[in-house]
Amino acid sequence: MSKFRKDGEKELPPISTASLPDIVFMLLFFFMVSTTMREVTLNVDIKLPEATELSKLMKKSLVSYIYVGEPKKQFQSMFGKAPRIQLNDQWANVSDIQDYVIAEREARDEAEQKFMITSLKIDENTKMGIVSDIKQELRKSAALHINYSSRRKVER
Amino acid sequence: MARKTPEVPAASLADIAFMLLIFFLVTTTMDVDSGLERRLPQWVDQDQLDDNVQIKERNVFVVLVNRNNDLLVENEYAHIEDLRERTKEFMANPYDDEKLPEKELKEIPFFGSVEVTKGVISLRNDLDTKYGTYIAVQNELVGAINELREELAKSKFGKSYSSLESDKQKAIRKIYPSRISEAEPKKAK
Numbered sequence: 001m002s003k004f005r006k007d008g009e010k011e012l013p014p015i016s017t018a019s020l021p022d023i024v025f026m027l028l029f030f031f032m033v034s035t036t037m038r039e040v041t042l043n044v045d046i047k048l049p050e051a052t053e054l055s056k057l058m059k060k061s062l063v064s065y066i067y068v069g070e071p072k073k074q075f076q077s078m079f080g081k082a083p084r085i086q087l088n089d090q091w092a093n094v095s096d097i098q099d100y101v102i103a104e105r106e107a108r109d110e111a112e113q114k115f116m117i118t119s120l121k122i123d124e125n126t127k128m129g130i131v132s133d134i135k136q137e138l139r140k141s142a143a144l145h146i147n148y149s150s151r152r153k154v155e156r
Numbered sequence: 157m158a159r160k161t162p163e164v165p166a167a168s169l170a171d172i173a174f175m176l177l178i179f180f181l182v183t184t185t186m187d188v189d190s191g192l193e194r195r196l197p198q199w200v201d202q203d204q205l206d207d208n209v210q211i212k213e214r215n216v217f218v219v220l221v222n223r224n225n226d227l228l229v230e231n232e233y234a235h236i237e238d239l240r241e242r243t244k245e246f247m248a249n250p251y252d253d254e255k256l257p258e259k260e261l262k263e264i265p266f267f268g269s270v271e272v273t274k275g276v277i278s279l280r281n282d283l284d285t286k287y288g289t290y291i292a293v294q295n296e297l298v299g300a301i302n303e304l305r306e307e308l309a310k311s312k313f314g315k316s317y318s319s320l321e322s323d324k325q326k327a328i329r330k331i332y333p334s335r336i337s338e339a340e341p342k343k344a345k
Contacts (some may be wrong), residue, residue, distance in 0.1 A: 017170070024173040031180035049291040053298045054190040063189070119189060124288030128281050131290070132340065139199040148291055149191040 044069035044086050049124040051150040062116050063147075064104040066097070068130060069123035083126045085134070094130070097137040105143075121149045192294055197337075215257040217246045217277045221293060223284035236292055243300035247275055247332060266327045267312070273332075280339040297336055304332045 046069040057063050067086040071079045085092045087100045105113055118138060122131060138146060219239070220228040227234045229242060249256040257275035264270050277297055281290055302317075305328050309317040313324060320328070 021166070021170040021173055024170055024177055028173055028177045028180065031177065031184055035180055035184045048191075049288040051192050051291055051295040053192060053295055053302055055193045057189040057191070060189075117193075119191065122287050124286065124291070126287040127283065128285040128287060128290055129283035131287055132281075132283065135196060136340075139196050142199065144196040144198065145193075146196060147189075147191040147193050148294070149189060150291055150295075152190070 040065070040067075040086075040089055042067060042072070042086070043075055043089075043091065044071055044084060044123070046121055046123045047125070048121065048149055048151045050153040051148075052153045054150065054152060055147075057117060057119060057147060059115070062108065062112060063119050064101070064116065065119050065121060066100075066134065067121045068126055068134070069121075070125075083123065083130055085130070094133045094137055097134060098141040101138065101141040101143045115145075116143065117145045117147050118143050119147045119149050192291065192298060194294070194298075194336075211276060212258070214255055215274045215276060217243065217257075217275060219277065219279045219293060219297070221279075221281040221285045221289060223282040225286050225289040227293070236289075236296060239293065239296040240300045240303070243277065243297055244304055246277075247273055247301060247304055249273060249275070262330070264327050264330050266324060267331065270331055272330065275335070277336045278339060279336060294336075298334065301332055301334045305329070308332065 044067055046067060065087075068083055069086075070076075070081055070083055079091070085094065085097070087096060092100065101118070105116065108116060120131075120134070135146075138144070218228075218230055222228070227236060227239065229239065234242070246256055249259065252259075257273050259271035259273050261269050262272045264272075279293065279297065281293075306317045308328055308331060309315060309320055309324075312328075313320060317325065317328065
């Protein structure tokens with residue numbers, strides 16, 4: 001019986017931490033690759049409306065964004081509280097949308113142009129007047145595929 | 157003779173990597189943008205607009221939203237909770253009601269000849285309507301059509317609409333087309 005018993009309890013060897021950096025690096029690369037940095041700084045406050053029939057925007061590279069909402073606090077002295085349009089990093093008027101769409105279209109491959117989507121990120125308290133104007137401009141510039149960005153509605 | 161360079165200690169490597177990891181963990185946003193997908197109609201010049209196209213009254217489902225975000229559905233005051241059911245009833249017209257839209261026979265792959273509704277949904281909002289209300293109404297209309305398609309897919313193929321092959325989806329889309337027409341809001345004069 002005592003044949004297998006070691007004489008005297010041996011101490012457990014310490015766990016090797018040599019592979020720890022490797023594991024951490026692996027995680028690090030995963031997050032580095034999957035991270036998308038926010039490209040634009042929003043100058044407007046946007047609280048998206050709620051909806052249930054959502055579809056996802058799959059190809060980020062084919063999406064151009066139009067933001068509409070109340071200017072943030074620091075801009076309100078300049079622009080007041082009326083909802084304004086933001087394209088990329090700049091303030092814009094309704095008449096700028098056609099140029100913006102054309103510029104966005106030029107930046108893509110010709111083969112991909114017909115799959116482009118315009119995502120409208122519009123605050124839910126905006127009046128429809130400005131939204132209708134934007135839609136008309138989009139129709140004029142033949143950017144017909146749009147996506148009304150919204151949050152998933154939580155069932156209560 | 158050059159001195160042998162001492163080995164660089166690698167003990168802090170893990171710490172540096174951790175720091176970077178935490179930075180990326182914090183800055184990562186993995187939310188996928190999602191929203192209501194719609195197609196706008198082609199732009200038509202005002203003078204080329206053809207006003208002669210007449211659609212029978214029973215084929216049009218009129219939804220009006222006013223500046224106080226109230227709904228008027230087929231000339232009566234309505235609640236947004238009821239809109240989905242009413243739209244489904246309108247588009248399906250299960251009992252061939254006189255007041256609900258006509259149907260016409262069409263050849264559709266997988267289904268043979270089916271009666272397809274001629275119904276059109278017409279949505280008009282005021283310039284002062286809240287965008288949130290507009291989206292809620294759109295959501296109900298799109299939802300109604302999606303539900304009808306889903307029911308048809310379940311009963312015909314026994315599968316959910318989204319898991320069907322694209323040609324089957326196309327056939328279902330032909331039976332329940334998403335015909336939502338948006339009139340331009342009237343300009344106040």
